[in-house]
Amino acid sequence: MNNLRRWMAIPLSLRWAIVVWIALIAGVLLRVALSGSTSQSVVPIYMLAGERWWNAEPLYAPPPGTMDVFRNPPGFAALFAPLSQLPIRSVALVYRVLGVGLLLLGLRRFLAAVHPVPLPPRAAATVWIIAAFLALPAFNNGQVNTFIAVAALHGIASAIRGGWWAASGWLMFATWLKGYPIALAGLAALLAPTRLGWRMPAVLIALLAWPFATRNSEYVVEQSSEFWRVAQVDDRSQAPLERTMRGWTYLVRIATGECVGHGPVQLVAAGAGLALAFLVLFAARRIGATPGLYARTLVLGLLWMVLFGPATESNTYSILAPVGWLLVGVRLPRAARLAAALGIALLVAGVLRGAFPQDPEFSMSSLQPIGAFLLLGVAVWELMFGFPREIVD
Secondary structure (H helix, E strand, O other): OHHHHHHHHOOHHHHHHHHHHHHHHHHHHHHHHHHOOOOOOOHHHHHHHHHHHHOOOOOOOOOOOOOOOOOOOHHHHHHHOOHHHOOHHHHHHHHHHHHHHHHHHHHHHHHHHHOOOOOOHHHHHHHHHHHHHHHHHHHHHOOOHHHHHHHHHHHHHHHHOOOHHHHHHHHHHHHHHHOOOHHHHHHHHHHOHHHHOOHHHHHHHHHHHHHHHOOOHHHHHHHHHHHHHHHHHOOOOOOOOOOOOOOHHHHHHHHHOOOOOHHHHHHHHHHHHHHHHHHHHHHHHHHOOOHHHHHHHHHHHHHHHHHHOOOOOHHHHHHHHHHHHHHHOEOOOHHHHHHHHHHHHHHHHHHOHHHOOOEOOEOHHHHHHHHHHHHHHHHHHHHHHHOOOEOOO
């Protein structure tokens, strides 16, 4: 009875959020346990890379069968080297539990850091429920995008609380995983240049150096060079539509049928990044590096990563799990709130697109970049004209 009373004492909206997360976690873990670790999973790719590292074999050699290629840095394979000696089903389960556990903790830390006075129950529940739906794809198939979202949340939360080494560690860990999270790290560094500007490079050097402690230097250098070569030639701008990048260029290709070249993609990405940097600096000079500005920087950095990053896939949009904060964490005018709600709805629809018939003339995958652009427009407008408008009631 005491447990029942405690449960009923929780506001109804938060109880719904808890139920959604429990259903999400239980459903995915049950699927992995019953259907096998190779079904809808990239963990076997990581396990193969770990085994190759363990045996000092080429990491980026063609994989067997229909397995996709390994696209992560050599150090990530080194992490999986000891795990490759364990049963794959157990690793697949523990890996997902670790990821979702750190994600839940990171979102909680982020909200507590930005809002010392907690959000109203319905607002908090909105953030948690949106995060559950957006995080689902990466959690389901074991993509490292879960850990990128984890690192972003913990990194920004640590920076708000003045934990500069922890912030540097988390943000550089995200950068080490995929490279393009350097955009978020760079925006965060603009808010605390003397505290993060030298710590982050020091941490990144340590992350890049640690694989040398597990294998001979010749092998590590060789695999690092091969990783760089593979990354340079992994240009999916000309790939079939179902394999091409899902950022802003996807919308251009759907609308015109034309592929955007590698050069223009890089130019637009750099221009968008510089524009966001100037916007963050402008806001910082107006009101200082407040918790609210750190939160807005998180949103802007994540949106840049999916829209202008070098290899966005549908699964990459899972890193946007925290963006529900934009809908409730600031006082948006009605029109901006509707635009943000529509953007989030499109992102969620993109997650659920498997339930809809696929029209060759209009892929449901278009909804994700459209939704991200709507959110980016709201975030930029609010930072330029509406900041600060934190919820206080």
